[in-house]
Amino acid sequence: MKIIAVANQKGGVGKTTTAVNLAAALAESGERVLLIDLDPQGNATSSFGLQEIEGQSVYDPLLGETPITEKILPTRLAGLFLGPADIDLAGVEIEIARMPDHLTRLAQALQALRDDQTFDYVLLDCPPSLGILMTNALAAADQILIPIQCEYFALEGLVKIVRLIERIRDSGSNPRLELGGIVMTMFDSRTKISAQVVAEVREHFFDGVYETVIPRSVRLSEAPSFARSILEHDPAGIGAKAYRALAREFRQRQQGGANPDIPGAVEQSETEPRDPARQREK
């Protein structure tokens, strides 16, 4: 089982859209997937129409009061399960902040799932902040998947996350955290800026960037209001095609073993010559 944090401290970059539709596409291809909504806004939860259930979130498991397995709901898609968010989750940061192990509460709560191997992948939809919930997600995850919008300032935000990953590793709370990849979202082929941003991010992060780029599509943005993933909402459209392609590439990267690491933090022992763009990045 692998735990993937879908995270970016910047708001509105496509974290939830990517977490929901990648999870759906992975389940469609036969993987057993659990999506955990770690955002008190509950957007991933309402994307499945499961927002009305009170007391059904990782709030209690984070406090260590209930096993996480009791908070998992099935979705309409075979193989896809949801750990929903509710409004209680907004208070959890304050509750656990005073606990001595407050950064590893989620890792501890998820240990039962690692032990029983019910799922192939657990995706964590993170809130847009560098708060305790996101830090817990990074401390629990094997990899971080970073959606970024094809817009100016994309790189500036990335630099902050890369620093955070390094901090989490160095702090000892999760030395094995890897950069699972950067996914460029809301690509608009009619504008020059989209292509420029993709080129710029690739120049800095090389193969850390997914080949698959998610296009801007109205169908993707309206799917949650029908409580459907894009695979059900517009199965043959560009959004569904893109997220199926992302899922394929995701699986290939997982099977490929060595994941792309953070450029600039690459082991010195590597003998393969690297893209010069990598050498510049520090």
Ligand SMILES: Nc1ncnc2c1ncn2[C@@H]1O[C@H](COP(=O)(O)OP(=O)(O)OP(=O)(O)O)[C@@H](O)[C@H]1O
């Ligand atoms: N590829 C896309 N094409 C068009 N609209 C999109 C696309 N991806 C996301 N959106 C829309 O952009 C908005 C932000 O997306 P989303 O909620 O996925 O981002 P987020 O990073 O999870 O936001 P937050 O930081 O608030 O959690 C939403 O209205 C969503 O429907």
Ligand SMILES: [Mg+2]
């Ligand atoms: Mg979100």
